[in-house]
Amino acid sequence: MAPKVVRWGMMATGGIVQTFTKDLLVDPKTRGVEDVCHVVTAVASSSSKDSADRFVANFVEGKQGDTKCSAYASYKELVQDSNVDIIYVGTPHSHHYQNCRLALEHNKPILCEKALTVNAEQAKTLIDEARKRNLFFMEAVWTRYFPLSIEVRQAIQDGKIGEVIRVSADLSIGEIPEDKFDEGHRMVNLDLAGGVLLDLGIYALTWLFQTIYHTLPKEKRRAPTVLGTAMTSEPRTGADEATTILLNFPVSTPSGRSSTHGVASAALRAHFDFERDSDQATPAVRIFGDQGEIQVFGPIYRPSRYRITYRDKQKQTEDKTFEFPGGIHGMSWEGDEAARCWLVGKLESETMSWDESLVIMKTMDNVRKQGNLKYPDDIESTEYPIDLKKRDPSKHVQTENRD
Numbered sequence: 001m002a003p004k005v006v007r008w009g010m011m012a013t014g015g016i017v018q019t020f021t022k023d024l025l026v027d028p029k030t031r032g033v034e035d036v037c038h039v040v041t042a043v044a045s046s047s048s049k050d051s052a053d054r055f056v057a058n059f060v061e062g063k064q065g066d067t068k069c070s071a072y073a074s075y076k077e078l079v080q081d082s083n084v085d086i087i088y089v090g091t092p093h094s095h096h097y098q099n100c101r102l103a104l105e106h107n108k109p110i111l112c113e114k115a116l117t118v119n120a121e122q123a124k125t126l127i128d129e130a131r132k133r134n135l136f137f138m139e140a141v142w143t144r145y146f147p148l149s150i151e152v153r154q155a156i157q158d159g160k161i162g163e164v165i166r167v168s169a170d171l172s173i174g175e176i177p178e179d180k181f182d183e184g185h186r187m188v189n190l191d192l193a194g195g196v197l198l199d200l201g202i203y204a205l206t207w208l209f210q211t212i213y214h215t216l217p218k219e220k221r222r223a224p225t226v227l228g229t230a231m232t233s234e235p236r237t238g239a240d241e242a243t244t245i246l247l248n249f250p251v252s253t254p255s256g257r258s259s260t261h262g263v264a265s266a267a268l269r270a271h272f273d274f275e276r277d278s279d280q281a282t283p284a285v286r287i288f289g290d291q292g293e294i295q296v297f298g299p300i301y302r303p304s305r306y307r308i309t310y311r312d313k314q315k316q317t318e319d320k321t322f323e324f325p326g327g328i329h330g331m332s333w334e335g336d337e338a339a340r341c342w343l344v345g346k347l348e349s350e351t352m353s354w355d356e357s358l359v360i361m362k363t364m365d366n367v368r369k370q371g372n373l374k375y376p377d378d379i380e381s382t383e384y385p386i387d388l389k390k391r392d393p394s395k396h397v398q399t400e401n402r403d
Contacts, residue, residue: 001035003028003033003034003035003036003037004035004036004037004339004343005036005037005038005039006036006037006038006039006085006086006339006342006343007039007040007041007083007084007085007086008021008024008038008039008040008041008042008084008085008086008087008088008335009040009041009042009043009044009078009079009081009084009086009087009088009108010040010042010043010044010055010078010087010088010090011044011075011078011087011088011089011090011091011099011103012044012045012046012089012090012091013043013044013045013051013052013054013055014090014091016090016113017055017088017090018055018058018059019329019331020088020090020331020335021040021055021059021060022059022329023328023329023330023331023332023335024038024040024331024332024335025038025039025040025059025060025063025064026326026327026328026332027326028332028336030325030326030327030328031325031326031328031332031333031336032325033332033336035340036336036339036340036343038335038339039064039067040059040060040064040067040069041067041068041069041070041081041083041084042069042070042071042072042078042081042083042084043055043056043060043069043070043071043072043078044071044072044073044074044075044077044078045071045072045073046074046075046091046389048073049071049072049073052071052072052073053071055071056069056071070083075099075102075103076102079102079103079106079108080106084108085109085342086108086109086110086111086136086338086339086342087103087108087109087110087111088110088111088112088113088140088335089103089110089111089112089113090113091113092186092192092193093113093114093115093116093117093118093193093198093199094118094186094191094192094193094375094379094388094391095388095391096112096113096115096116096117096118096122097117097118097122097125097126097381097382097384098384098385098386098388099112100112100117100126100137101125101126101129101384101385102385104126104129104130104133104135104137105129107133107135108135109135109136109137109338109342110130110135110136110137110138111138111140111334111335111338112137112138112139112140113139113140114139114140114141114202114206115139115198115199115202115361115364116139116357116361117361118193118198118375118379118380119361119364119365119380120358120361120362120364120365121382122361122380122382123357123358123361124358125382127354127357127358130347130354131347131354134347135347136338136341136342136346136347136348137347137348137354138337138338138341138348138349138352139352139357140331140334140338141202141206141334141352142301142330142331142333142334143203143206143300143301143302143303143330144206144210144334144351144352145333145334145336145337145351146303146322146330146333147322147333148296148303148304148305148306148320148322149210149303151306151320152211152287152294152296152306153210153211153214153215155294155308156211156215156253156254156287156289156294157215157253157254158254159254159255159291160289160291160292160294160308161287161288161289161290161291161292161293161294161308161310162289162290162291162292162311163252163253163254163255163257163258163289163290163291164211164212164215164252164253164254164260164287164288164289165252165258165260165261165288165289165290166260166261166262166263166286166288167207167208167211167212167260167261167262167263167285167286167287167288168262168263168264168265168285168286168288169203169204169205169206169207169208169262169263169264169265169284169285169286169300170204170264170265170266170272170284170285170298170300171200171201171203171204171265171266171272171284171298171299171300171301172200172242172265172266172267172268172269172270172271172272173200173267173268173271173272174268174269174270174271174274175268175269176268176269177234177236177241177268177269178235178236180268183236183237186199187199187239187268188234188236188237188239188241189237189239190237190238190239190375190376191376191379191391192379192391193375193379194237194239195234195239195240195241195243195373196239196240196241196242196243196266196267196268197240197243197266197364197367197368197373198364199266200266200267201243201245201264201265201266201364201367202360202364203266203300203301204245204264204265204266204300205245205264205360205363205364206300206360207264207285207296207300208224208247208249208262208264209356209359209360211253211285211287211294212224212249212252212253212260212262213249213253213356213359214351214356215253215254216251216253216254216256218355220251220256221251221355222249222250222251223359223362223363224247224248224249224250224262224363225247225248225250226245226246226247226363226366226367226370227246227247227248228245228246228370229243229244229245229246229366229367229370229371230242230243230244230371231243231244231371231372231373232267234268239373240371240373241267241268241269242265242266242267242268242269242270243265243266243267243367243371244263244264244265245262245263245264245265245367246261246262246263247261247262247263247264247363248260248261248262249261249262272284272298272299272300273297273298276297276298276299281297282297283295283296283297283298283307284296284297284298284299284300284303285298285300285303290311291310291311291312292308292309292310292311292312292315293308293309294306294307294308295307295308295309302329302330304321304322304323304324305319305320305321305322306319306320307319307320337349337351376391378391379391
């Protein structure tokens with residue numbers, strides 16, 4: 001049976017959209033996928049048609065046979081294109097709410113980059129809108145769909161390390177902000193909801209949630225309590241340049257006989273592992289069970305190695321390394337998932353459900369409240385439409401692409 005073709009529209013032309021597009025257009029058979037394939041039929045830039053034209057020329061033309069791709073100078077034109085099945089929103093998270101509302105109100109399914117929004121109220125409004133319109137809507141947390149992540153979750157559910165007592169996860173990138181980012185850069189600019197929490201910290205939280213919360217049956221999942229937050233402000237802009245979060249998950253995994261502590265951290269100036277490319281590398285995620293430990297080596301947004309050690313020394317340590325087939329960066333798997341869900345009429349992905357996206361956004365709201373971190377009112381608002389053109393997203397350089 002021939003694979004079903006899904007036609008994508010790209011909202012934005014920055015680094016993350018370029019990477020996603022390149023991954024989608026790699027032959028799915030190279031990663032063992034034969035039921036779906038992807039084409040890009042439209043691209044839109046908010047700044048100029050020239051930008052969209054360049055994107056099409058550089059990343060689409062000649063890579064999908066005879067399928068044509070339209071270039072647009074506005075997102076409104078994109079969402080009105082009848083040749084688009086699903087839209088990938090790759091704008092800064094400060095703009096996700098407005099951009100997703102636009103797509104939903106034109107009855108377009110969406111795969112939206114993380115963080116889904118800047119607060120839980122915005123996320124809930126979008127979810128309610130998608131539900132009302134019977135539209136697929138998913139937060140693009142690509143790491144969850146890696147074969148490595150799936151294996152780690154399965155190992156926990158199988159009880160390989162016993163009851164999970166504590167999980168720690170860190171994504172710190174070792175950059176001096178004054179040297180690396182000007183004050184308008186999205187990593188430090190509050191006008192673009194800048195700072196480490198929504199950009200880096202969400203990956204640390206992803207590992208906590210996918211190994212503690214998500215590994216439980218749905219009926220046993222309980223939102224964590226934010227026991228403490230420590231934040232350091234970037235001296236020029238006030239955005240958080242370092243954030244550490246202590247969570248208590250009231251129901252432990254896999255049996256629910258305890259609670260589980262979670263420690264999530266992210267920082268600009270520190271680094272998760274300066275020896276990451278040597279045999280002295282240390283894990284950036286540690287999942288502590290009462291019978292063993294799972295260690296995941298960073299960077300945690302794109303890990304390729306994990307190790308399981310056991311309390312019982314007669315059990316041999318397991319150490320596994322993964323390749324990225326077909327030369328993909330790793331975003332193809334979330335694209336495959338979104339396509340499959342949309343094709344069969346699902347509104348959400350079980351691996352990144354609406355419930356979990358909302359619980360994580362509520363957790364980050366509580367973290368910001370404890371750290372007294374606020375974004376501009378129009379960025380936090382659920383009013384629609386709001387013209388955010390004064391918030392310049394043109395410096396949208398995605399952290400995942402720094403390697």
